[in-house]
Amino acid sequence: MEFSEKQLEILHVAEKLFSKNGFDGTSVRDIAHEAQINVAMINYYFGSKDKLLDDLFDYRVEKFKMDESILQLTIPVMDILDEMVSSYIKYMNSSLAIYQIIAIEAGVKKRLMLSDSYKNLKVHNLHVISSIIQKGVDTGEFRPGNDPILIHATMMGTFMNFQMNRSFLKSELNITTDEEYSEYMESTLVTHLQRTIKALLTYEY
Amino acid sequence: MEFSEKQLEILHVAEKLFSKNGFDGTSVRDIAHEAQINVAMINYYFGSKDKLLDDLFDYRVEKFKMDESILQLTIPVMDILDEMVSSYIKYMNSSLAIYQIIAIEAGVKKRLMLSDSYKNLKVHNLHVISSIIQKGVDTGEFRPGNDPILIHATMMGTFMNFQMNRSFLKSELNITTDEEYSEYMESTLVTHLQRTIKALLTYEY
DNA sequence: TTTTAAATTAAACACTTGTTTAAATTAAAC
DNA sequence: GTTTAATTTAAACAAGTGTTTAATTTAAAA
Incomplete structure (x- = not known):
């Protein structure tokens, strides 16, 4: 799976916030605000918050x-x-x-x-x-x-x-x-x- | 700190749910439902959800x-x-x-x-x-x-x-x-x- | 038994949650 | 340059969040 520059930016911000506050402790609005994008973009690019986590995981798992x-x-x-x-x-x-x-x-x-x-x-x-x-x-x-x-x-x-x-x-x-x-x-x-x-x-x- | 029977019941249910779904993944209504009490009782007894976690911790920590x-x-x-x-x-x-x-x-x-x-x-x-x-x-x-x-x-x-x-x-x-x-x-x-x-x-x- | 306090309730509060919509903007294709 | 598609936006959605309120029931004290 390949990610665009915009998607990577969102993934990196999500990674940072999830690690700091946990998945449930991070809202999509927190991510959107930190990444300076509209909230809807997250669902537009990843479908849902859960799928965002899945994609983040797939993106990183190979290196482990x-x-x-x-x-x-x-x-x-x-x-x-x-x-x-x-x-x-x-x-x-x-x-x-x-x-x-x-x-x-x-x-x-x-x-x-x-x-x-x-x-x-x-x-x-x-x-x-x-x-x-x-x-x-x-x-x-x-x-x-x-x-x-x-x-x-x-x-x-x-x-x-x-x-x-x-x-x-x-x-x-x-x-x-x-x-x-x-x-x-x-x-x-x-x-x-x-x-x-x-x-x-x-x-x- | 001493806890009444009712408080202990709430603490035990909270402990179970927090460990299963995390603190953020557990709502006070989840706890109230599982403990078969009214939601307001949690704030009545413990003040807040955060203080409930504190009390749960104090209740258990001694044994460790x-x-x-x-x-x-x-x-x-x-x-x-x-x-x-x-x-x-x-x-x-x-x-x-x-x-x-x-x-x-x-x-x-x-x-x-x-x-x-x-x-x-x-x-x-x-x-x-x-x-x-x-x-x-x-x-x-x-x-x-x-x-x-x-x-x-x-x-x-x-x-x-x-x-x-x-x-x-x-x-x-x-x-x-x-x-x-x-x-x-x-x-x-x-x-x-x-x-x-x-x-x-x-x-x- | 009456009075006072504690316990319990349903309802409302204000706010946050993830997601969707429909319109507006930008980019690409023709 | 016009059309088509992709991107971005603000707004609304319905559901869920922790907490508070005021009324009611239960228990304890007088």
Whole structure:
């Protein structure tokens, strides 16, 4: 699906407002006002407010697919794992708005959950993680028996926790700006997750 | 603050609907209908819809404080850690509704974030985790240098991820009923988190 | 039992919601 | 340049929002 310049402008404004105030907390008039267009244009271009969310999701979802090609790299599997965690967190961090929306709307409403593309995305990412783990198990570097679902949930959930408790954690970490918080997530948080997952995959229990 | 039987009935219905449809997605008339009362009673008892949410939060928040007394137990620190994870996840799992509300409203709106009791709760729980880690470091069982904030975020976030992706994960794990999913979280997920945190605290990197 | 207070009700309030309409403007096709 | 189509607009639509009011019923206090 292709979008015109005008449609993209509306999508970007909607993304911003949905992530800030939630889908139900954002009116079409809020969007129209911020985008400096007439309210009717939203229905003219997207049909309805619900379809606007669907289109926004389709517009963004493709980029959330994990890069499968890292599996082909001739580097140690430990480094592949590190690279996967790092690039995934960094991309999520650079696309916070849509991720915020997904987290809320997929959890509360059934809206996005029903979307096939959402399910396909998750299945794909689980598959990539699963393949990396398998590769490590084959080389004897990782212990077998670890469920990729749990690994994925840990990575995703920890990131999300930082996202949803931003203001509390900022004060707790003595961070003042959003930029600094962003840096923290891309360095300290990434390192933490890399260590956590590696520790788990090599841990003897 | 004490609530009458009628007020509690309203609070329980509100909790259920807020967790299902979000705060903005739930109207006072929805609550009144489900609780079989007149709409005006909500404002009569709670003043406003916003204050109803505040009261619901105050009503539940106390129970989310981690039990500090486990620190005094004369059992290995590993077992204290296991017990902390287990009891925390189990309690969260038994109070899903309010946790769902917290996750959404604290993240999107600034509503609950402004609440002092919410901040105090988090500070308290972080302190308990911090004390357990310190105890393990003192006995030489845990490595020093692990930030309790990251441990807490991992535990909380992973649980939340299971909560917010319920329907996807149910199909992925071949789970059909909510009861079974609940059992999974209290057994497999708890074990996973215990292992993860212990692995992280003892991991040599 | 009478008086006072609390609880409950239906109705109205003013405002916001998403969506549609029909007219006006702009752009494209011929 | 005229016609056709696409875009944009202000206005209206019906339904829903949280809240308030004033009247009524129920319960408690005197």
